[in-house]
Amino acid sequence: PSTLQVKRQRRAQKQVQARKLTQEQIRSGTPEPVEGRQHVYVQTELYLEEISDRVIEVDGECQTDEFLDRPPTPLFIPAKTGKDMATQIEEGELFDFDIEVKPILEVLVGKTVEQALLEVMEEEELAQLWSHQRAFAELRNAEFAELQRLEEQDRRIREEKERRRLEHLEKLRKQKETAEKIAARAFAQRYLADLIPSVFNNLHDSGFFYDPVERDIETEFLPWLMSEVEETLQKNVLGRMMLDSLIRMVVEKRLDEFSHPPPSDQTETPAEEPRAADAAPQVSDGADAADQAVAEEEETDQPVAEE
Amino acid sequence: MAQPRISAYLPPDIDPTKAALAFGRRALPKLNEELQSPELLTQQRALMALCDLVHDPEKVYQAIALGFLDSLKTLLVHQDQTIRQKTTEVLSIMALHSTGRDGLIRSGVVSALTGLLDDPVDICRKNTHRIFDVVAKLPQGAGGVLQAGLIPPLVLKLKMELDEIQELILDTLSNCLRVEVSEALAAGAVTVLKEKLSHPSAAIRSKAAWVLLEISSHAEGKIAVCEEEVIPVLVGLLEDTQPEVQVNSAGALMFAIVTPQGRSSAMGAEAIPPLLTLVAEETSKARLNAIKTLTLLAELPEGRKRLLDHRDTFQRCLDDPSEAVQRAAEIAITVIDWKP
Numbered sequence: 001p002s003t004l005q006v007k008r009q010r011r012a013q014k015q016v017q018a019r020k021l022t023q024e025q026i027r028s029g030t031p032e033p034v035e036g037r038q039h040v041y042v043q044t045e046l047y048l049e050e051i052s053d054r055v056i057e058v059d060g061e062c063q064t065d066e067f068l069d070r071p072p073t074p075l076f077i078p079a080k081t082g083k084d085m086a087t088q089i090e091e092g093e094l095f096d097f098d099i100e101v102k103p104i105l106e107v108l109v110g111k112t113v114e115q116a117l118l119e120v121m122e123e124e125e126l127a128q129l130w131s132h133q134r135a136f137a138e139l140r141n142a143e144f145a146e147l148q149r150l151e152e153q154d155r156r157i158r159e160e161k162e163r164r165r166l167e168h169l170e171k172l173r174k175q176k177e178t179a180e181k182i183a184a185r186a187f188a189q190r191y192l193a194d195l196i197p198s199v200f201n202n203l204h205d206s207g208f209f210y211d212p213v214e215r216d217i218e219t220e221f222l223p224w225l226m227s228e229v230e231e232t233l234q235k236n237v238l239g240r241m242m243l244d245s246l247i248r249m250v251v252e253k254r255l256d257e258f259s260h261p262p263p264s265d266q267t268e269t270p271a272e273e274p275r276a277a278d279a280a281p282q283v284s285d286g287a288d289a290a291d292q293a294v295a296e297e298e299e300t301d302q303p304v305a306e307e
Numbered sequence: 308m309a310q311p312r313i314s315a316y317l318p319p320d321i322d323p324t325k326a327a328l329a330f331g332r333r334a335l336p337k338l339n340e341e342l343q344s345p346e347l348l349t350q351q352r353a354l355m356a357l358c359d360l361v362h363d364p365e366k367v368y369q370a371i372a373l374g375f376l377d378s379l380k381t382l383l384v385h386q387d388q389t390i391r392q393k394t395t396e397v398l399s400i401m402a403l404h405s406t407g408r409d410g411l412i413r414s415g416v417v418s419a420l421t422g423l424l425d426d427p428v429d430i431c432r433k434n435t436h437r438i439f440d441v442v443a444k445l446p447q448g449a450g451g452v453l454q455a456g457l458i459p460p461l462v463l464k465l466k467m468e469l470d471e472i473q474e475l476i477l478d479t480l481s482n483c484l485r486v487e488v489s490e491a492l493a494a495g496a497v498t499v500l501k502e503k504l505s506h507p508s509a510a511i512r513s514k515a516a517w518v519l520l521e522i523s524s525h526a527e528g529k530i531a532v533c534e535e536e537v538i539p540v541l542v543g544l545l546e547d548t549q550p551e552v553q554v555n556s557a558g559a560l561m562f563a564i565v566t567p568q569g570r571s572s573a574m575g576a577e578a579i580p581p582l583l584t585l586v587a588e589e590t591s592k593a594r595l596n597a598i599k600t601l602t603l604l605a606e607l608p609e610g611r612k613r614l615l616d617h618r619d620t621f622q623r624c625l626d627d628p629s630e631a632v633q634r635a636a637e638i639a640i641t642v643i644d645w646k647p
Contacts, residue, residue: 072327145561
């Protein structure tokens, strides 16, 4: 026993003794021995036993070994025992072959036929299954073909409809285009109807159509005429101015002369005459009648001045 | 003594070519280990035992859960032909169960099998094609076959394989082409199928017509069929002796003449008389397809003119026991009587 167990043993014994003492004090234990006898403690067992509540436990394991493949059974040929004896059996002694063979034959034939029947049944079942499947496949194919036919029909109808619709749209579009063209043409015609007169009017107004002679006269002749007239008038004015200055000079000279004695009156007047004659032909270079008249007037004036 | 009662137990299985099976749940894992062993004999014996086990659907489920398909995939490319043959056999039996099919599709065995298409041994190729055929019957399976890019090689094989294998290839193609048709058209399937339509074997002709039916149910298929001038050949097949061929070629025509070019080509090939004979026969299986084809042709003006004379044939079809035929006949009569 280990030290722990020995200690436990001693403790247990002490407890027992302590309990005994207390119990003896509290109540009476075993009765007093009869006269002539004595109570004695006796050990009945060879070894002391520890009295405790705890049960001693020990764990143990057990397991079968992993399976090994059993080697194949060797052919068992039992050893020969006993004495060899021989005996002879005559025909017909043991059994009648034809009667005895019947059950064996029945078994053989029966089993063969049974096996054959099973196989035939299986084959039939298989054939039934295949035929069932074929029937289903046919139905399915038929329905599928119907579906495809309807699809094809539907597609054709749809295509036809689509084509017709497109044609119709095309037709409408062309119609619309034609109507628009007509409207545009009518409008344009109307618009342009009075285009030509208005254009002509405008052009006429802006002076693009002109009578060439009139224009010629207007553009060239008249300005020239005006300039000539102006020139003539200027000459006229110049003449008049000259005349005025002459008259003034003459008058001033006459005044001078009349205020002074008249020594060289005769020589100065012929000098004045060529001057006046120069002025007169210069003035009369103009081709206008008015100029002529003015020149004539001046000529008449000169003689008047001379006189 | 022998008894006449049939025993519930199977007879003792002492086939020496098969590996011994472990008891209960241990059987399949042990077989898996044996399959991966380096010894040839062990592998072969394990495969033989597996072939027998795999007829049971529960064993198939267990096998797939244990990951048998990976070991089988490695064995597919083994040099020994017995191993390849047995592996393909195991896979083909697995494909007959739905769990097996799911497992095959998910683990990508379909793409692993593409290498076996050129196998020198006939049995291997036949089993491979059997697997493709059964897998393609599922929609996901058909998708898997398409994704593995099998259509062009299959179309190539169609030209040069044995007859039985050709039938399997045609079945596979018909199931796959129901989904998508562009790859097959790119590989020139319509030309190959047109040749097969004149094959001596009736089964191949009917299956080729079925594949053409599936092709022409798609729009681009219809265009290809019209371009390759298959419609006159199909019209010729309508007068074939075998009812199967008649049914399938009528069906293929039914789909192919939905397009306007198809219709004009069919009218040009004088399709109406043979179709009318098919409709007139009371017990013909091709009645439904023939009525539908005539409905399509009746949408053309010249077709309608000719069919107006035969309106009473359709009237008689209204008494057919099959409801689908009755409906088809009603629709046909409506289309014939339609006035623009």
